[in-house]
Amino acid sequence: MRRILLVEPSYKNKYPPLGLMKISAYHKLKGDFVQFVKGCDPALRRNRWDRIYIATLFTFYWKITLDTIRYYLPSVTSPKNIFVGGVMATLLANEIEKETNVKVIRGLIDQPGMLDPGDRHIVDALTPDYSILTDINYEYGLEDAYLGYATRGCPNNCAFCAVNRIEPEFVHYLPLKKQVKAIEEIYGPKQDLVLMDNNVLASENFEEIIKDILDLGFYRGAKFNGRLRRVDFNQG
Template structure:
């Protein structure tokens, strides 16, 4: 059977295509699964017609609900060009909004995680990457209201070991909540002692880490396991600052320079602009960087955000306690503050930003 696996034309900048945050990992696992069954598989990014490859099934992945339009475009294109093929859509948007997704004209919607494909190793030979993606767990033990994880993966499942899976010197964890894995200490011990091709293994996490689960012992193990750039979440108000400071202290104590620690923040959400500014200021005092994330509701099916022009809620989601101007100003302030922290400047200016970038380019690359 011929299977075409499609990643729609999502607006991912070309240089980020194989970036750790955007690898179509579900499709890569499906590719292995179908190959094992003896199927012929092709992976395509965007909408392309192959005159010499007529698939029986076309499996289209989806990402954020606000990128639904790209999925619909792909469904339309492949239905028109391969009318005899069965078009199935899976992934995040399909799982969160199956009824909306069905209206795209696809033949079927796949909700949740494909357990059979999940057991397969991703077919990395279909993409050009120098890292490996690992899930030590699925789902999450928490139920944050802005998050879709627990809706898509309602059951929390974890692995005891990943030792036999390690096939690269760089691992990216795709866990939603890495530290919630009850065996995390054992896994970090494994990483600490692991080598691949005679060299040590580095790791990082695509999602932030749940600082509430951090202990001095876990922080130390993260560092010893060569876990890079820990990002802890500060989801709510300024009132959480003491707790966040404690988490940062544990990481600093474990050996992470403050500037390599990120605080993950949702903005355009319940804490208003002024409260977020206080959080921003606090992070500056602590000398940590910010990983900001603009909130969009889980059922938002469009996002035409453009940082360079004035916009309204017709263009993208603006929380009632925010405005377009504040959303954009906050983003700008985060960016500028991160530059000052990263390069150790006292204040931000364009000249200093250019200087920082030049210094980075001229830094020797260590093999």
């Protein structure tokens, strides 16, 4: 059993770290021990970890992210046992590697074997592990929600936007119902629905996506636990 530490730098954010939640699901499938932490924790730093994953977000979090990577370097036997992924990591991969010598994952983990050569799982397709959120005291604001995607990528190519570098292929439709049901089966019903899509309006299947959302119980005026349910279209 490997010991895996998942780290999100201590920047403020309202969306739970979906990538780390899927990586957690992957490692638990492999029988590994997984611990999640937000920021720099001296006790966890003193431990030894077989692998540490560090999430990244916006490029203006460069300093806090690099400080976090450097903080955990003594906790692994080699910098190559620290895997850094996410938005900033994809955009500034060469710079991060040059500064820290860690392994940078560019874009999505959407092919088998990207974390362990020869493994058959596709991490990006796994049901996120919500249980890691109880490892920390931080409140994201949107954690009582089904987190999912109805599309991936974006068909546009705006010069200022990073989406095409992170998700280069536009996928018009992903089965939202399947994702929500899988989360509900393991972690119980959630209050809200958060779509992490970049540009859901560009989908040829937009009407089908809206039907899926309605069928899942997110219609106008829908309530759960006495509160109105929300659908958060992250960026679309």
